[in-house]
Each structure stands twice: as structure tokens, then as C-alpha cells.
Amino acid sequence: MHAHASLNHSELSILPRPASIARVEGYFQLTRDTVIVTDQETQAIGTLLANALAPALGFVPRVLTGEQSPLPAISLGIDPQLAQLGQEGYTLTVTAEQVTLRAAHRAGVFYATQTLRQLLPVEIFSSTPVSQTWNIPAVSIEDAPRFSWRGCMLDSARHFIPTQEVLKLIDVLALHKINMLHLHLTDDQGWRIEIKKYPRLTEVGAYRKETVVGHAHKSQEYDGTAHGGFYSQEELREIVAYAAARFITVVPELDLPGHAQAAIAAYPELGVLQAPVEVSTTWGINPYLFNPTEEVFQFLRDVLSEIMDIFPSPFIHIGGDEAIKDQWQASQQVQALIKKLGLKDEDELQSWFLSQLGTFLTQHNRRMLGWDEILEGGLPAGATVMSWRGIEGGIAAAQAQHDVVMTPNTFVYLDYYQSNDPEEPLAIGGYLPLDKVYSFDPIPAELTPEQARHILGAQCNLWCEYVPTTKHLEYMLFPRAIALSEVAWTPKERLEFSDFRGRLAVHEARLASLDVNFRPVEKLDQEQTFPARQRSW
Template identity: 85%
Template sequence: MHVRVPLNRPELSILPQPASIVREEGYFQLTQDTVIVTDQETQAIGTLLANMLAPALGFLLSVLTDEHTHLPTISLGIDSQLAHLGQEGYMLKVTAGQATLRAAHPAGVFYATQTLRQLLPVEIFSSTPVSRTWTIPAVSIEDFPRFSWRGCMLDSARHFIPMQEVVKLIDVLAFHKINVLHLHLTDDQGWRIEIKKYPKLTEIGAYRRETVIGHARRPQGYDSTPHGGFYSQDDLREIVAYAADRFMTVVPEIDMPGHAQSAIAAYPELGVLKAPVEVATTWGIHPYLYNPTEAVFQFLKDVLSEVMAIFPSTFIHIGGDEAIKDQWQDSQQVQALIKALKLKDEDELQSWFLSQIRTFLAHNNRRLLGWDEILDGGLPSGATVMSWRGMDGGIMAAQSHHDVVMTPTSSVYLDYYQSNDPAEPLAIGGYLPVDKVYAFDPTPTVLTPEQAQHILGAQCNLWSEYVQTTEHLEYLLFPRAIALSEVVWTPKERLEFSDFRGRLAVHEARLASLNVNFRPVEKLDQEQMFPARADLVVPGGF
């Protein structure tokens, strides 16, 4: 049974919207006598829930594994009879005497706890004790995600994102049932992951001497201020473990064959020119590519071996985008290799290059994931495509029986302006308001049902060329990332922007209590005050 939640019932303002929710009579009251009862598989989830509720409650709920209690109970458990809800679906039933959270797998129980948090008064997200009566409305919820891949990409390469902000965002994203954090760790402007075998990658590659001021197309000089930073391997293991506790997979991206200038700055012998170059101080696409030699492949395999030791993710993202082939075209050695391999051109050489990496990853039981340029010159066998230049690349890949994550610039690039307001902070360009994100459908209608099975889901991307502070980062993410979370979780027939907007207005108090910076709903009504911006850069441009 699917019931539309009325906008005048803030106690049921849940984001993303559940597949089915029925309001029952009465409330469950949460007091110091309430206990959380779990089974063995959900004990850690119960403890995490108790810790999340404790700051506002002012007390820590006891977590028990003994079901024989007459106390008011929040009951967590695994129920194999709910297998039809999938790996992440759940059932949540609240009565006057008990809140029952069940799923066939632990991930579903975790998502049930996140829904339960949203059923409590908004003050539950306070970081200090709140004196009030804590009630949960009686409801019956059956819920499951529309897509298995519900992602968000953060770019630490252009501007370094401190570890504590990454951890904070994991909490906020998981709260909205996002289950993939894609970390963009290397690019021309910075190398952000410690590789023990190659220490210069962070000693040199993690720092640039200055950064261009203003937009790359309208530069205003340089700031004369060094910028840099990197995550130690221990930092990243901590991030991975923190995310895993919240049933989120962290997918690393190590760019190749292009976007390699920071690595080549550290080790010039990796490049085609084998000449010194500094870490890039400007944005845009740079011409430095890895040289396709055995020595460079060994370097990349060494790097990926250390990456795989940190990240258990099935997918390893290798970039594959925006590789200008000028240096390959001008190199006699590279041209001789193309001829020896009987390849048609540099695009086919890139395909061959990435096929070597795909084979290496496959031997380590990992899957290659890349931007849709990996289609150029022929898609490596078994590769998964992240379609960003529109959806055509994803359609082509799905029709060829390759898995796809849809992430087109036009719908989910959160480095675009979300308003025509001249006071908006500098962005890369384009115009992407929250309602346009909400209107996005990751499954193209041209695909057959069989082909559509290859659409794993979608993710939003936040490139950081123009994002220098965590406040700006969060402002660009929210509420647009929340809109995307509903698109990829909630059944398509349940999506309605006016309803989402009403729930979001209530939800803002939760975000504020979580100390999240966001663009308020009230500003949506101000858009008509502003004419279309004349200074918007063409989408996708730098």
C-alpha cells in the first residue's frame, strides 16, 4: 500500500520518502527506561543508534541482546522472510509499546534506524540535551531502494578536503541512504593519497605553490599561497571503516592516463617528455599523460596494489577522462608502439592502456570503473562506465551489456550554480537548481528492460576547483544531494517535487542541528526575481 504523506504532518517528513508508509493511531514514548534489543548481527547497529540519540536525550539507551524484557523496546533484528525487500530494504513498525525494525540483511536494519531518527522530533539532532517528551508516531513502513548505487563524489584533488569534513559528510550522506562515497584522490593539481613505495607523490605531488584567482576563463592572477595536503593510509583506513559501519562503500579514483601532472611532477620519468614540470596551479585540462611503457605500468600496478590494500571496494575508478593525446601524437616511441600493436590511433592506445589495468584489477578480484571516455577506442572488457557527458555513453554501454552509473553534467553536477542570484559564490558554470536534480531519471526510456538492468544507479559529483571552504562545499551539496538521494531510493511513481519540498522545509531544522550549511527552501521562491545570468560558463567548461 502506497500512501502519500500530507505536507501538514511534519512528524512524517522523511527523506528520502519510503516506498510505503501508513500512519497508525498513537505514539511510542521514548524514556530512560527504553531499551534497544538486538540480535547478534545487529548489535553494532543498535549501539550506533544509541550513540546517535544520546546527545539530545541526555542519556544513553541500554543495548541488550535478551528479548525477554517488559521494558519499552526498540527492537532490531534480522528476518529472512523479508528477503523480497533485497539487501537494503526494511520493515519498520511502531506501536504504543514497541518500535520494531526488521530486515533480511544488516544494511536494511541500519537504514531503518535512519528512518526512525527522522520520526523523532527534530530536536533529536541537537548536540546538547533537550528537555522535552520524546515520542515516535505509530507507523507501518515497508521500504527498499530503487537503485543499488546511490553515490556522491567528492573531489579532494583540486582543493583538499580535511578528513574531519569527510567523516562528517559520511554521516550526513548515510543519513539520507547514500551508500557510495567516490573519492577523487589524484589530479593535475594535487595527489592526495600516501603511497609508501613512492613517497615523492605526496612530498611533491600533494602541494602546489599557488592557485589561480577567479574563474579559469577570467583569471585575475594568482594568490601566491601554497595549497596542499594528503590522507595518510591510516587516515583512509579510518574513513573506510567509518563508512563501512554506516554501510557505505568508499570508491577511490586514481586518474590515468591523463590528469597525471601531479604524479609526473613528483616522478618526471613517468611522463612522455620525461622533463620537469610543477604541480598544476590552474584549472582546466592539461596535456600531461603517463607514458605507456612497462616501467610506468609497473608504477601504476604498485600504486593500485597499495590502494586496494586500503579500499575493499569491488570497483576501482581509474578516471580515463579528458586525456589530451598531443604528447602521445608527438612521441616517436608512442607512435612506434601504436604501430607495433596494430592499433588505429591514440584512442585505441588508451583502450589498450586501460585494458592492461583492467586485467591487473581483475586478477585482484576488482572491477575497473571509468568515465565515459573509456568508450573511445573500444570499451575494455568487463569495464563499468560512469556516464558524465550526458547519458549517451551510458546508453551505449548498457546496450553493450556493460554496467553503468549515470552521472550527467546536466542533472547531477553540483559544482554548477544552483541559482541565478548574482550573490551566489563562484562556480564552474551552468545552472542546476534543486528541482532539476529532482526531475532526473537515471534510466533512459530507450533501453529495453534487459538493458536497463545494467543501470546500477546514479551519483552526484562535486568538483572542487572553486570550492575552498567546507561551508561552500556543504552549500553546494545540500539540498541538491538530498534531492538525488530521493531519486535513487524512492519508487519513481512516488516522486513529486511539491511533496519533497514540503518535507525538505521540515528537514532543514535537522540539517541545522547537524551543523550542515545548506541553501534554504525559502530561496526557491526568490528565483523569479533574478534574470538568467549572462556570465554563466558553458556547462562542462572550466
């Protein structure tokens, strides 16, 4: 059954849009008497739901586990009969007597609770008591995601994102059924993850003395202010556990063999030049690469071992992007290695370099993930590709039977301007309005159905060179990350921008209650009044 366009937006403004939803007569009334009933497997999810509803209710609903309640109930449970809805699908039925949330797996029950929160009046997101009686419209929903990978990347390396903000964003992403959080933790401008065996990575590598002011391509000015910070292993474990409770996998990224300047600043012997360098204070692509020696591989295996101990994610991201090969080209020792290995050039050396680490990850039952440059010297065995320079890399990888996450800069790079308004805060450049994000289809027409099965899903990326504060971070993410969540969740034939926009207009009150900074929908209509944006560099 499919809902009709005539559905009342204010009552059914669910994002992302469910696969199937039908409004029926009546309401369920949530009151002080309503209990949340769960089975053993869904108890923690019931508790999360109770705590989410509590501020606006003024009380915490009781959660009863493993018993039937004679009272009106919100009932959560696992139903193996719903296996055809997959790992994350669910059914949600609201009648005057009861609210029933069912799924074959816990993730599905969790997503049913996120939909239920959005069925309630928007005021339920308030952080202070509003009312003890709430109407939930009677509906019948059957829902499951189009893709298994619905991701968002945050770049803490360029501007550090404090732990509390990461936890807040996890809640907001989970509300929109995003299930992968990719953390870019190392780069030329900062190393953000505590590694016990190599303390200088954070003692030295986590801090830069100052930061370029304005656009790096035009500016020679610096702010004179030190910037830095890192996550302790305890903080990262807290982030991972908080995310896991909300069915989000945190994927760490250690960028190799380029973007290595902060690590080399901490330990110069890791670099090709083996000479002192400081943590980078400007943006762009720097020439510092890890030296392909056994000592450096041992260092990287040690770092990866600590990373794997913190992050249970099946995927470990090793970067592979934007590695300028000048230092490798100029090094006699590196050139001798290329010859000894019988390789054609530095691109093949990069492929060999990454393969050494890919083998190490495979031995630990992990999967190597890298940006599409890892295709250039031959794709390491078993690697999964993130296609960012358009979709061509993703097409080539899928045709070679490698798994792919589609994340092209042309559709999902949220560091691009979302408006031509001259008042917009400084961004790296580019122009990516909300409707363009929404128009993205992760499955290219060029792929056969068999090849298309290798497209795991889609991800939006927010690089943070020009995003110095958490309010700015949220402004760049929202609402564009919500558009991505709908593209990755909702069946293709159910995507319609005008409908999305109508639901988003209602949804803004929820974001505001959650203290999320966002660009309002009403501003979309002003776009044609602004001159087209000139490229920023």
C-alpha cells in the first residue's frame, strides 16, 4: 500500500520517507498510563525511546520487559516472520488501542522508534515539559532501506570536533536512519587519535601553531592562534558505544600514504626526507608521504592494531587519496624499491604499499576501504572503493566486482556552498544546493544489475578546512545530510523533491528543538535572486 500525495504533511512528515505508509482513521493517545513493553532483545531500545520522549512529557514512561500489559502500550518486539524486510526493515502499526513496532532484527525496531518519534506532534522534541497527553495518528507502515550503507563523514583533522558535539550529531544522524559515521582522524593539519605506543602523534601531531586566514588559494595571512585537540582512546570508545546503541557503525580513517605531514612532524623518521617539518598550517595537498620501508610498515601496523582495538567496524579506511609522488620520485631508495619489486611506477608502488596493509587488515578480519585513487596502480585485493571524484571510479570498481560506496563531490560534498547568497559563510568553493543532493542516484545507469549489487550505498562528506565551529558544522550538514538520508533509504520511485521539501518545512521545528543549526527551507526560494557564484579559487 502506498500513501497518496494528499496526506497531511504536518501529521506525517517523516524523514526519510517510508517505503509504504497508509493513514487510517483515528489516533492512539499517549498518556501517563501508557507503558512501553519490550522483549529481552529490545529492552535497551525501549529505554532509549522512553528517555527520548521524557523531556516533553514531563515523566519517563515505564518500560516493562517480557510481560504483557493490560494498559495501553507501545509494544516493541522481534518477529522472525519479517525476515523479508532485511536487517533494518520494520513494520509500525498504530491503532486506537496500541502502537506495535516489529522487525526481524534489533536495528529495524530501533528505526521503527525513530519513525514513531516523527509521528508524534513536533513539540515532542522539546527539552522541557509540554503536555502529558499526545495523539499519535493511526497508520500502517512497512519500511526498509534501499541501501545498507547510509553514511556521513566528518573531518576532525582540519578543525577538531569535540566529543560532545560528535555524540549530539550521532543522535541527529540516527533520527534520520544514517547508519555509518566515517571519522577522518589524521591529516597534514592534525592527528586526532591517541596511540599509546606513539605518544608524540598527539603530543606534537595534534597541534598546529596557527591557521591560514581566508581562502588558502588566495591568502598568505595567518591567525596566530594555535589549534588542536585529539580524542583519547576512552573518548573514542564512548563514541563507538554511543553510536552502536543507535545502530551506527563508526568507521575510522587513517590516511595513507599521503596526508601524512602531522605524523611526520611527530616522528620525522617516518617520512621520505627524514627531516623535521611542522604540522601544516594551511590547506591544500602537501607533498609529505610515508616512506615505504619495513620500519614504517611496522609503525603503521602498530597504529592499525590500536585502531582496530577501539573500533569494531568491519571496514577500516586507509585513505589513499591525493598522494603527490614527488618525494618518492626524488628518492633513490624508493626508486630502487620500485625496480626491485618489478613495478612500473609510483602509482603501482602506492598500490603495493596499500596492499601490504590490506593483507594485515584481512588477517584481522577487517575490510580495507579507500578513496578512488586506490584504483590507479591496480586495485588491492578485496578493497572497497569510495568514489569521490565523480562516479567513474565507482563504476570501474563495481565492474571489477569490488564493493563501492558512492560519495561523489558533484552531489554530496557538504563543504561546498549550499547557496549563491553572498552572505554565506566562507566555504572551499563549488555550489551544491539541497535539490541537487536530493537528485543523486547512487546506482549509475552504466552498471548491469549484477554489477549494481556492488554499490553498498551512499555517503555525504563534510571536510572541515573552512568549518571552524560546531554551529557552522551543523549549518553545512543540515538539511543537506537529511536529503542524502532519504536518497539512501527511500525507494527510488518514492523520491519527490516537492514532497520532501514540504515534510522538511515541518521537520525544522524538530531540528530547532534539538538545538541543531540549519539553513531554513524558506531560503530556497531566494536562490534565483542571487548572481551565480564564482569559483572561489
